[in-house]
Amino acid sequence: MTTTPPGTEETARELLPVASPARTRAAVRELIRPHRALAAAGFAALLAATAVGLLTQPLLGRIVDIAAGNRPLDTLTAVVLSLVAVALLQGLATTAGLALVARLGETVLARLRERFVERALGLPLERIERAGSGDLTARVTGDVAVVAEAVRRALPEFTRSALAIVLTLGALAVLDWRFLLAALVALPIQTWTARWYIRRAVPLYARQRIAGGTQQQQLLDTVRGAATVRAFRLEREHTERVTERSGALVALTLRGVNLVLSFYSRLHIAEFAGLAAVLATGYLLVRDGSASVGTATAAALYFHSLFTPMNAVLVLLDDAQSAVSGLARIVGVADLLQDGTTT
Template sequence: MSTAGTPDRALLPTATGAQTLAVVGPLLRRHRGLAVVAVTVLLVGTGIGLLTAPLLGHIVDQVVQRRGADALTWPMILLVAVAVGRGAATAVGSSLVARLGETVLASLREQFIERALRLPLERVEKAGSGDLTSRVTGDVALIAQTVRQALPEFSRSVFTIVLTLVGLAVLDWRFALVVLIAAPVHYFTVRWYMSRAIPVYAAHRVATGALQHQLLDSVGGVRTVRAFRLTGRHVDLVGERSQSAVDLALRGNRLVTGFFSRLNIAEFLGLTSVLVTGFFLVDNGSVSIGTATAAALYFHSLFNPLNAALVLIDDAQSAGASLARLVGVSTLPGEVEPDRPAAPADGSVRVTALSHTYVTGRPVLHDVDLTVRDGERVALVGASGAGKTTLAKLIAGIHQPSGGSVALGGVDSRELGPAGIRRAVTLISQEVHVFAGALSDDLRLARPEATDDELRAALEKVDALSWVEELPDGLATVVGEGGHRLTVTQAQHLALARLVLADPPVAILDEATADAGSAGARTLETAAARALSGRTSLIVAHRLTQAATADRVVVLDGGRVVESGTHEELVAAGGRYAALWGAWAESRREAVTG
């Protein structure tokens, strides 16, 4: 069983440490100037801040020696100047470090999106939508938060620790030496924590992806879940995966608690050592009370940065796990195009001995042979699970066949390559995404150079121009997330208009009118007929009225073609299609009379 608990899922890869460095390193080197400036400013700010302890130690000596109030004037002025200087340099330095991190993250995010969009769709489907979605949302958000908050703090803490140790050595080398007593405790604490935290955080990210995948499946397929009375099963699955994610989160919290308890022991040992050493050095006259005070203040000032640096390892482990998941996708090979891609001669489709298997030993299609003439409209009909959608996806190039071949326009699809197949075939399913932005931009995804007049012509062809012109800003109306909400029928209208703009020789509609309701379905069937005019089309028929108007009906059962002919021929033959049509017609009569 996989780590996600789903043996049928092939999760997208997670990069190793070396692979992550190989990708992030060049991005950092590209911005080395900004990195140098950021580090320099932070170092200066940290160095200025470390002047506080010796100044306070000097004030203690002045008080011990009874020098009077006048002797404290300049030290106090210098303390104020140190505070202002440190604050200004720290603010600027932290801003520069955050800017550097955001810049690198932006480049990495672009690489991720570029590669994710070019991944073979079959590979994405095998991983499950939740895996990729969790990476582009949760993982990116976690890294961004770390870059904005944890990275500047971690940088300041490391510089403070290093320069404070230098300051202790300047006061007296024995102070720097005794401070190292706490180092073994810190070392073993970090080692103990990292060995346990890394696998926990990595497993938690995978569990979160599995949970998101299950939520998308359950919510997105709610109609099917209810129809087959699978609600209880899906609730149980969501509960199981939620519990898995919660259990891993609690394990992480227990690790953090143990981590802090060990750090408290290190603080006690270190401060005790400095105070005892200071007592003996003052007693034998090696240092003044002010110097011993400065040493104690130095070590006390290490508490926050040292703890912060070690605590931020917690954030670093979580962000590192997310970063490895991003890099894992960005290093995946994209689609392979042939050196000399061919071009289809027309819109014909020929399927020869086509077979496909999602799970070993459970074939979905068996040696399917099908020829669709240029310009012919063919309806694919069959019960649920007959293999209609799988056949459509194989022709559209979304999946690679387990056996057999697909030829478009007389050219084997392998010679066309993924890009060539997309130019030759457009598939529209019942799940249409409306992209956030102007409606015109949504349409131009199909043809970026299209003019407004061409957009209107495409909308007019699918009977959508009237409602588009009634929108608040017409073509400029913002739709999608945060914008004007479109109905299911309107979203499908957009998809059909994009089909007209793309103008492929072959179009496939996979139950594209199924979710629109009766009135909406009739409207979309008319619009689809107009959009398909003049091109080869395959329709995965949800409503048999679509099959009745097709040039030919192909009936699938158990992954095989069992009947083929016109609607009239198949009804007259009294076979599988005639039975389906009879049941369909009866259900329609009952719906009307009821």
């Protein structure tokens, strides 16, 4: 067994290919195309669940108007029964929609795994040796796990949250177009935050995935050559290499954590600005007689209900960027032909 200075072996290796963003998107479309009916059914169920759920805020506003007008308590019966019906219908539709979306995601993920394993097993041994087995191992383990987690958790949540955002903004416009304008005060801050995050997250997560593969390769080299390492008294050198690569991976991971924390702090500023604008608009409209207290309450509740889906969509960008990086590495191998060339 020969040894080389730290870092020399990485420069000599030819890593397995990573698919371009365009190719990654095309691969996803190819995998989903045979299951368009399932995708449409899941989307329709989630759309219905979200639309039904948006009836909650006006009903609560109605309760406020009844209380403010000192109306008989009997008038609350119909409103309360309506709230119960909304909760039941929304729960049933949400369950059906999430089940369909999860089925779609698992089906697509299974097909992607099959393609990956098929091409990986067909790779010539010399191609794997040029890349280092750690590169392939990292894709089989870490990258597949990241993509699987995104499919099982992020995809259904993102779909439901995106629908909630669009329909809630439409509901605000139905109450009064000025409420919609007030809610949009938060949009520039959220847009800037998302762009700021993506510019930094995409290259960071790509480097993190590569660093993970490099670390695994060093561990494999050290373990497989343990007898030779001991014979030539190279324990310290290999320990230093493992420490160096592990330290690089930890440093990149901590940078990712700090990036996410900064991302959250900017989102809170957007929420405060939007809610303040909606409350101020409601105060002015109620004072002028353009809206009732119940309508203003419904508008404030609508905007407050946007916190969860909006934050979910933006926060899921973290999972999405990591998953996209892993998916590109999986598709890069899945696109390999049996002779080791790319399509």
